Amino acid sequence: MEEPQIEEGESQNKLLDVAPALISVHPSQKSVAVTVGSDLRVFDLIENHAVTLVDESSHKDSVRAISYGASGKLFVSAGDDKLVKIWSAESWRCLNTICSEKRVSAVAISGNDSHVCYADKFGVVWVVELDGINEGKVLPSKNGAPLLSHYCSIITSLEFSPDGRYILSADRDFKIRVTVFPKEPLQGAHEIQSFCLGHTEFVTCIAFVWSTDLTQGYLMSGSGDSTVRLWDVTSGSLLDTCDVSTMAGHIESNESEPVQVTVTDICAIPNTCSAAVSIQSFQGILLLSCDLSSHTLSITKVIKIPGESFIPTSISLSTSTRLLWMVSGASNGSNHPGYSRVRVISCIETEPLVVLEDEQIPGGVKLLEQLQGKVSIEESVMSAAAEAVRAAMSSLLMKKQYSDEKREFRKRTRNDKKTTH
Numbered sequence: 001m002e003e004p005q006i007e008e009g010e011s012q013n014k015l016l017d018v019a020p021a022l023i024s025v026h027p028s029q030k031s032v033a034v035t036v037g038s039d040l041r042v043f044d045l046i047e048n049h050a051v052t053l054v055d056e057s058s059h060k061d062s063v064r065a066i067s068y069g070a071s072g073k074l075f076v077s078a079g080d081d082k083l084v085k086i087w088s089a090e091s092w093r094c095l096n097t098i099c100s101e102k103r104v105s106a107v108a109i110s111g112n113d114s115h116v117c118y119a120d121k122f123g124v125v126w127v128v129e130l131d132g133i134n135e136g137k138v139l140p141s142k143n144g145a146p147l148l149s150h151y152c153s154i155i156t157s158l159e160f161s162p163d164g165r166y167i168l169s170a171d172r173d174f175k176i177r178v179t180v181f182p183k184e185p186l187q188g189a190h191e192i193q194s195f196c197l198g199h200t201e202f203v204t205c206i207a208f209v210w211s212t213d214l215t216q217g218y219l220m221s222g223s224g225d226s227t228v229r230l231w232d233v234t235s236g237s238l239l240d241t242c243d244v245s246t247m248a249g250h251i252e253s254n255e256s257e258p259v260q261v262t263v264t265d266i267c268a269i270p271n272t273c274s275a276a277v278s279i280q281s282f283q284g285i286l287l288l289s290c291d292l293s294s295h296t297l298s299i300t301k302v303i304k305i306p307g308e309s310f311i312p313t314s315i316s317l318s319t320s321t322r323l324l325w326m327v328s329g330a331s332n333g334s335n336h337p338g339y340s341r342v343r344v345i346s347c348i349e350t351e352p353l354v355v356l357e358d359e360q361i362p363g364g365v366k367l368l369e370q371l372q373g374k375v376s377i378e379e380s381v382m383s384a385a386a387e388a389v390r391a392a393m394s395s396l397l398m399k400k401q402y403s404d405e406k407r408e409f410r411k412r413t414r415n416d417k418k419t420t421h
Contacts, residue, residue, distance in 0.1 A: 018388045019062035019079075020264070020313035021329030021340040026089060027072045029318035029362070034371040035063040036338035037331030040077055042092060043367045050370040055094035059083060062331060065118075069109035074130075076116055078104035084118045084144070086130070098128055098144055108158035108167065115185055117167060119158055123150035125169055127185045145186040148179055156203055162210045162217050166193055166233065170203035176221055178233045194236030201225035207266040209273055209290050218290065220275055220297075222263025228277055230290060230297050239295035244279055244286060264389075267315045267324065274300070276324055278312040280390055285312065285324065285345065303345060303353055309379050310341055311386040322346075323362070327371075330385040339373045339381055 021036040031051065033042045038059045042051035061080035068075050068089060078084040084098040084107065102120035109116050116128045126144030153171040160167055160181070167189070170176045176196035179189045201224035209230075210217035218239070219231040226245040231238060245261045262280040269275060273290040284304040290297055305326075312326040329340030344356045358368060358375075368375050 017062070017080075018391070019064065019331050019338075020389050021327045021331075021338070021385075022063065022066050022314040023316050023325050023327035023342070024066045024068055024075075024314075025316040025318045025323075025325050026068055027070060027318060028320045029323065030072065031089065032316075032325060032363075032367070032371065033066055033068075033075065033077075034327055034340055034342065035066055035077065035079075036329050036340045036373070037062050038079075038081070039063075039331075039338055039373075040066075041371050041373075043363055043370045045362050045367075048363060048366065050366070051092050053087070053092050053094070055085070055097075057097075059085070064103070064105055065107040067107050067109055069113050070111045071113055074109055074113055074116075076107045076109055076118075078107050078118055080104075084116070084128070086116060086128075096128075096130075096142060098142055100126070100144065106155050106158040106169075108160055110160055110181070111162070111164045117147060117158055117160075118144065119155035119169060121154050123153045123155055123171065125149070125155065125158065125167070129186060146188060147185060148177070148189045150175075150177065157206045159206050159208065161233065162208055168206055168219065168233065170206050170221065172202040174199045174201060174203060174223070176203055176206060176219070176231070178236065194233060196221065196229075196231045196233065196236050196238070198229055198238040198241070199223040199225055199227070201260065204263055205266045207268040207275060209268050209275060209292075211271040211273070218292065220266050220268065220288070220290070222266050222277065224260065224262045226260045226263070228263055228266065228288060228297060230295065232295075240297045242288060242297040242299065244277065244299070264313060265315045267317045269317060269322070270319045276315055276317065278315050278326070281311060281386070283309065283311050285315065285326070301353065303355070305343060305355055309383045309386060310343055311389075312343075313385075313389055328385065330388045339377050339385075340371065341377050342368060342371050 023034050025032045030046050031044050044051050059081050063077050063079040066077045075087040075089040080103045082100040085094050086096040102122050104118050105121050106119040119125045125147045127147040128144050150171045153173040155169050155171050157170040166178050167181045168178050178193040180191040180193050182189050203223050205222045207220050208217040219233050221229050228242045230240045264280050265278045267276045275288050277286040286299050287301040289300045310328050315326045317324050324345040326343045327340050331338030344361045346354045
């Protein structure tokens, strides 16, 4: 009787092991980083060459989260190998490696580069203090201190508020927690400002809509329930909901039940009230605008990517050039060769919006060879990657129910136990 259960568990694990390709762009577009599987690939856009990472050991399993700090001095990568790596975004030397007890699902860097926070798949957010790291020195290994917990719910996204007052954490159980970031973070965060409740499926991504004219930031969140929602984080009030599947008009179904899609990423456009949004199974990007006077969200433009099967798994924007960088791709496991496809949209705030040809992208062929794994990627590879990501996202929509026997089997065979040295 156990054999079918083991096979079912293995099948579910394979879906959850699919690692979507990620992209992050330096705030001033000095460099761009892409991960697919365990590979971290960086291209220097100033010197126009591939970056050689300086580290004693690379990631050994799929990278699940990457981020540049707001200052552009630091970069963080983390994932299934339970390692959080803090890099100098200038020398690309690894300055510190933190060993997590569990697999890491999200990271965030505070606005003043004083702290890095990371979340594990058991719902705990940890904080690391970065004394002296801005000097570019390699620091002695540190352990994270527990900051807050979502109590066994996978945390899918972490974000500091633009003013640094709050740290926001979103999870698989439909909620977003707004926590006051304490003056002494190593002692834990004990003051909850609000909860943003309203999503009906797992929350995938969060991003602040913020400008210098606003006295406070407003939050956009995306979910597996086909919506982008606008929140007042101070009170936790839901201000508006935008159903991206029906308004984008890209889903056709003969079924009586509405088809749900997952919002895979949100990228706020700095100093505007707009954001770019990517959606599972949609070959393009949506531009959403927020009217802060009436607290409403609306889709202002649908940008379709012509030609090949390019479905963005991650998007990023530099604050200086307004180029929207996109990546599509996935990898199954640490030993699976991963390819990714990079595309760029120019003039994100003006008309006309142009999807750049490969030779028009900053860095050109040299960049594509570094970030994609090779210059030309077959359409069949990208289609297979898109289907793998779709299946993995769909598996998150259903909470698994286990018998007592199955639970005991999972306890005996789990691979996230704390190792002793």
